Amino acid sequence: MKIATVSFNSVWENKKANLIHLERIVKSLKYKADFVVFPEMTLTGFSVSNLDFAEDFTNSDSIRIIKNIAKENQINIVFGMMISKGVNRYNSCIAVNRNGEIDGNYEKMHLFSYSGEDKLISCGNEVKSIPWRGGWGLSICFDLRFPELYQKLSKENLILVNIANWPKSRVSHWRTLLNARAIENQSFMIGVNRIGTDGNELAYEESSCIFSPTGDKIEPVEIADEIQLFDLNLDEAIEWRKKFPIENDRRNNIYKKFYN
Structure with missing residues (x-):
C-alpha cells in the first residue's frame, strides 16, 4: 500500500493559503498514493x-473542501484542524x-x-480507529508520550498514526517515542510532523517518518520537497506478531491495579 507523508509548512493562521497548498500536494499524488497524511492543525x-x-x-467549509479534494483525486486523506461541537472546541484528526x-x-485525548492547550480547548475521551486497510489508529502529537493509548489501538490496528507540531528542540524525543511505539505494539508507526517556523517563533525540522513493526526505520521509495512516499507491506506486521507473540505475555489484570 502506498502512503505519502507530508511535512507541511503551514502558513500561520491562513486557512486559504494552506488549503490551496494542500490541494496542490494531493493533486501531485494522484495515481501515486492511496493515502496521504498531513500534520496536526494542518490549516x-x-x-x-x-x-x-x-x-x-x-x-x-474546510472539511467540505477537503472531502471534494479527496474524491476528485481518489485519495484517502488524514489531516488536522480545530473543530467545534456546540460550545466545545477540539484539536482534531x-x-x-x-x-x-x-x-x-x-x-x-492528552x-x-x-x-496551556488544556485551558483553551476540550479534551477528547474516545479512542478512534478507522476501517482502512490493516486498520488505522489515530493520535495527535502529545499523545505519543502515553503508551497506554497505543496498546489499546494496536489490538485492532496494524497501522498507528500520530500527526504533530513537534518542535525541533525536542525532536529527538519524537523519533525515539515513535520507534518505541512501533516496537512495543508490533505495528507500523507513522509520524507526520510539520516543518518551518510558526507564529510563536517555534522552529520545526523535517522529521516525518515511518517505523516498521520490528522497529526499523523504513526508507521512502520517493522524496519530493515536503512529500515522502512509502510502500508498506502489511504482512510484515501480521507475520511478526505470529512469530514473536509478545501480546500473549501481557498481564492486563495486574496493570489495571496500577491505575486504581
Missing part, C-alpha cells in the same frame, strides 16, 4: 489560542476516504498543558 499551525478558527464539525466521506474523527 492554521498550532494556534490554539485563537478559538475563532474552530469550525462546526457538521457544517465546516480527521480521516476522509477517497469517496469524500469522513471515516473517522479523533479528538486529542492536551499539552505545558503550552
Whole structure:
C-alpha cells in the first residue's frame, strides 16, 4: 500500500493559503498514493489560542473542501484542524476516504498543558480507529508520550498514526517515542510532523517518518520537497506478531491495579 507523508509548512493562521497548498500536494499524488497524511492543525499551525478558527464539525467549509479534494483525486486523506461541537472546541484528526466521506474523527485525548492547550480547548475521551486497510489508529502529537493509548489501538490496528507540531528542540524525543511505539505494539508507526517556523517563533525540522513493526526505520521509495512516499507491506506486521507473540505475555489484570 502506498502512503505519502507530508511535512507541511503551514502558513500561520491562513486557512486559504494552506488549503490551496494542500490541494496542490494531493493533486501531485494522484495515481501515486492511496493515502496521504498531513500534520496536526494542518490549516492554521498550532494556534490554539485563537478559538475563532474552530469550525462546526457538521457544517465546516474546510472539511467540505477537503472531502471534494479527496474524491476528485481518489485519495484517502488524514489531516488536522480545530473543530467545534456546540460550545466545545477540539484539536482534531480527521480521516476522509477517497469517496469524500469522513471515516473517522479523533479528538486529542492528552492536551499539552505545558503550552496551556488544556485551558483553551476540550479534551477528547474516545479512542478512534478507522476501517482502512490493516486498520488505522489515530493520535495527535502529545499523545505519543502515553503508551497506554497505543496498546489499546494496536489490538485492532496494524497501522498507528500520530500527526504533530513537534518542535525541533525536542525532536529527538519524537523519533525515539515513535520507534518505541512501533516496537512495543508490533505495528507500523507513522509520524507526520510539520516543518518551518510558526507564529510563536517555534522552529520545526523535517522529521516525518515511518517505523516498521520490528522497529526499523523504513526508507521512502520517493522524496519530493515536503512529500515522502512509502510502500508498506502489511504482512510484515501480521507475520511478526505470529512469530514473536509478545501480546500473549501481557498481564492486563495486574496493570489495571496500577491505575486504581
